[in-house]
Amino acid sequence: SYSVDFFNELATYNPDLDLHIAADCNSKSALNQYLGESKFTVHNYTVKYFLSFTYEQHLFRLIKSVRPDIVILSGNVRSLLSIPLMLYLKANKTPIASWGMFHRIGKKKLFSQLYYWLYASLSTLVFPYGKMGLASLSNINVKRSKIHVIGTAINEQRVYRSKEKVNEADLQKLKDSFSIGTEKVVLQVVRLSKIKKPELIIDVAETLVSQNVKFILIGDGEMKSEIQTRIIEKKLEKNVILLGALYDEDELAKWYSLADIFVIPTCIGLSAHHAMAYGLPVITDDSYVLQATESELVINGLNGLTYKEGDIIDFKNKIISLIECDAIREELSSVASKTVKYAYPMSRKVKNFSEGIEMLVRQ
Numbered sequence: 001s002y003s004v005d006f007f008n009e010l011a012t013y014n015p016d017l018d019l020h021i022a023a024d025c026n027s028k029s030a031l032n033q034y035l036g037e038s039k040f041t042v043h044n045y046t047v048k049y050f051l052s053f054t055y056e057q058h059l060f061r062l063i064k065s066v067r068p069d070i071v072i073l074s075g076n077v078r079s080l081l082s083i084p085l086m087l088y089l090k091a092n093k094t095p096i097a098s099w100g101m102f103h104r105i106g107k108k109k110l111f112s113q114l115y116y117w118l119y120a121s122l123s124t125l126v127f128p129y130g131k132m133g134l135a136s137l138s139n140i141n142v143k144r145s146k147i148h149v150i151g152t153a154i155n156e157q158r159v160y161r162s163k164e165k166v167n168e169a170d171l172q173k174l175k176d177s178f179s180i181g182t183e184k185v186v187l188q189v190v191r192l193s194k195i196k197k198p199e200l201i202i203d204v205a206e207t208l209v210s211q212n213v214k215f216i217l218i219g220d221g222e223m224k225s226e227i228q229t230r231i232i233e234k235k236l237e238k239n240v241i242l243l244g245a246l247y248d249e250d251e252l253a254k255w256y257s258l259a260d261i262f263v264i265p266t267c268i269g270l271s272a273h274h275a276m277a278y279g280l281p282v283i284t285d286d287s288y289v290l291q292a293t294e295s296e297l298v299i300n301g302l303n304g305l306t307y308k309e310g311d312i313i314d315f316k317n318k319i320i321s322l323i324e325c326d327a328i329r330e331e332l333s334s335v336a337s338k339t340v341k342y343a344y345p346m347s348r349k350v351k352n353f354s355e356g357i358e359m360l361v362r363q
Contacts, residue, residue: 001033001247002154002155002270003023004033004034004038005155005158005346006153006155006346006349006350007019007021007038007039007040008038008039008040009155009346009347009350010350010353010354011038011039011040012039013347013350013351013354014354014357017354017357018041019039019040019041020040020041020042020043020066020068021038021040021041021042021043022042022043022044022045022056022059022062022063023042023043023044023045024044024045024046024047024056025042025044026044026046027047030220030245030247031191033247043062043066045057045058045059045062046058050080052078053078053079053080054076054078054079054080055079055080055081056079056081059081059085060081060084060085060088063085068094069094069095069361070094070095070096070097070357070360070361071089071094071095071096071097072096072097072098072099072127072357072360073085073086073096073097073098073099073119074098074099074100075098075099075101075102075116075119075126076100077111077112077115077116082119083115083118083119083122086098086119086122086123087122090122095124095125095360095361096122096123096124097123097124097125097126097148097356097360098119098120098122098123098126098127099126099127099150100119100127100128100129100133101128101129101132101133101292101293102116102119102126102128102133102134102136102137103132103133103135103136103293104136105195105267105289105290105291105292106195106289106290107289113140116136116137116140117140117142120137120140120142120146123146124146124360124363125146125147125148125356125359125360125363126142126146126147126148127148127149127150127353127356128147128149128150128293129149129150129151129152129293129294130149130151130152130293130294130296131149131293131296132288132291132293132296133149133293134147134149148352148355148356148359149352150349150352150353150356151344151348151349151352152270152273152293152296152344152349153273153344153345153346153348153349154270154273154274154277154346155346156273156277156340156341156345156346157346158249159249159253159274159277159278160277162249162250162252162253163253163256163257163278165250165253166253166254166257170254170257171254171257171258174254174255174258175258178214178216178241179238180214180258182212183212183213183214184212184213184214184260184261184323185213185214185216185258185259185260185261186213186214186215186216186260186261186262186263186319186323187215187216187218187255187256187258187259187261187262187263187275187280188201188215188216188217188218188219188262188263188264189218189219189246189252189255189256189262189271189274189275190218190219190264190268190269190271191219191220191221192217192219192220192221192222192223192224192227193221193222193223194222194223195266195267195290196264196265196266196267197265197266197267197290198217198219198221198223198227198265199223199226199227199230200265200266200312201215201217201227201240201263201265202227202230202231202234202236202240203312204312204315204316204319205234205236205240206234206236207312207313207316208239208316208319208320209236209239211320211323212323213239213319213323214239214240214241215239215240215241216241216243216255216258216259217240217241217242217243218243218244218245218246218252218255219244219245220244220245224242224244228242253278256274256275256278256280257278259278259280260322260323260329261280261281261283261319261322261323261329262275262280262281262282262283263282263283263284263319264282264284265285265315266285266287266290266291266309267290267291267292267295268282268284268291268292268295268298269292269294270294271294272284272294272295272297272298273294273297273340273344275336276297276303276304276336276337276340277337277340277341279333279334279337280333280336281303281304281305281322281329281332281333282297282298282303282304282305282336283304283305283306283307283315283318283319283322284298284306284307285306285307285308285309285310285315286300286306286307286308286309290309297339297340297343297344299339301332302332302335303332303335303336303338303339304332304336305318305321305322305332306318
C-alpha cells in the first residue's frame with residue numbers, strides 16, 4: 001500500500017508521465033495489498049526463487065514489448081535478471097536508474113558491494129533512499145554527480161484522514177476489550193522477522209513488569225509463534241498483547257491514537273514515518289549496521305530516543321523516561337508530527353523522484 005500510494009502521487013504530480021509499474025501483483029504474500037485500482041499502468045510478472053535469489057519471469061519480455069523511454073529498476077542484490085537486463089538496456093541506449101537502499105543491513109559483504117558497484121556502473125543515475133545509501137555508494141567510489149537521493153515517505157494524508165475518524169468511544173472500546181486501564185501503552189507495528197529483533201521487546205517488557213505499562217504488538221511473520229511462546233514462558237500475558245497482522249488504516253489509527261510511545265528494537269523501516277504521522281515519539285536503537293534508511297528520521301532527544309544497540313537496560317530506561325514524564329513525551333510527540341509533515345512529506349519524495357526522471361530525460 002505504501003508503494004501504490006507513492007506511484008499514484010507520482011502519476012498525479014506529473015500528468016505528462018506515462019507511468020508503467022511492473023510487479024508481482026498476484027503474489028500471495030500478505031504484504032501484497034494491491035487491489036487493482038491505480039492511476040498508472042500495471043504489468044504483472046511472476047517472481048521465481050532459487051535458493052536466496054530471485055528471477056523475475058517475463059520481465060525482460062515485458063520491457064521489450066512496452067519499449068519504455070526510461071527504465072528504473074529496483075536495486076535488488078538478489079535479482080538474477082537485473083544485471084543482464086541493464087546490459088541489454090545500456091546496449092540499446094535506454095537511460096537507466098537503479099533505485100533502492102544501497103546499503104546492506106548487517107555487516108558488509110563483498111557480494112553486496114560488488115552488486116552495488118555493478119548497479120551503479122550500469123546505471124545512468126542511482127537513486128538511493130537516503131544518506132546511508134549515499135555514504136555506501138560513495139565508499140565504493142561512485143561519483144556524487146551520479147547519485148540523486150530520493151528520500152523516504154508514506155502518504156501522511158491517509159494517516160491524517162484516519163486519525164480524524166477516531167473518537168473517545170473507539171478508544172474506550174479498545175481499553176475495555178484488552179483490559180487497559182491507567183497503563184501507558186507502548187506500541188510496536190512491524191513484521192515479526194529476525195532482522196527486526198522483535199524478541200527484544202519481550203526481554204524489555206519483562207524488566208518493566210513492575211511499571212504501569214502495557215505493550216501492544218501488531219504484526220505477523222516467521223517469528224510470531226516464537227514471540228507468543230516467549231510471552232507465555234515469561235508469564236507476560238497481562239503485560240504484552242500480540243494482535244497479529246492488521247493492515248486496515250482506520251483500525252490501526254485507533255491503536256496509534258491510544259498509544260503513548262512507539263518502539264521497534266532495530267531496522268525500523270517506514271514504521272518510523274507511520275508512527276510520527278500519528279504524533280508518537282519513537283524509540284529504536286543507535287545501530288548504524290542494523291538500521292534501515294528510515295532510521296534517519298529519528299533524531300535522539302528531538303522526536304524520539306535511541307538506545308545503545310543490544311542494551312536492554314538502556315532500552316528500558318529510555319521507555320521509562322518517556323512514560324514517567326508527560327512533558328518530555330509531549331514535546332517529542334510535537335516534533336515527531338512536524339518531522340513527517342514538514343521534513344519528510346510524500347510531496348518531497350515525489351518531487352525528488354520527478355527531478356530524477358527529468359535528469360534521466362536530459363541524458
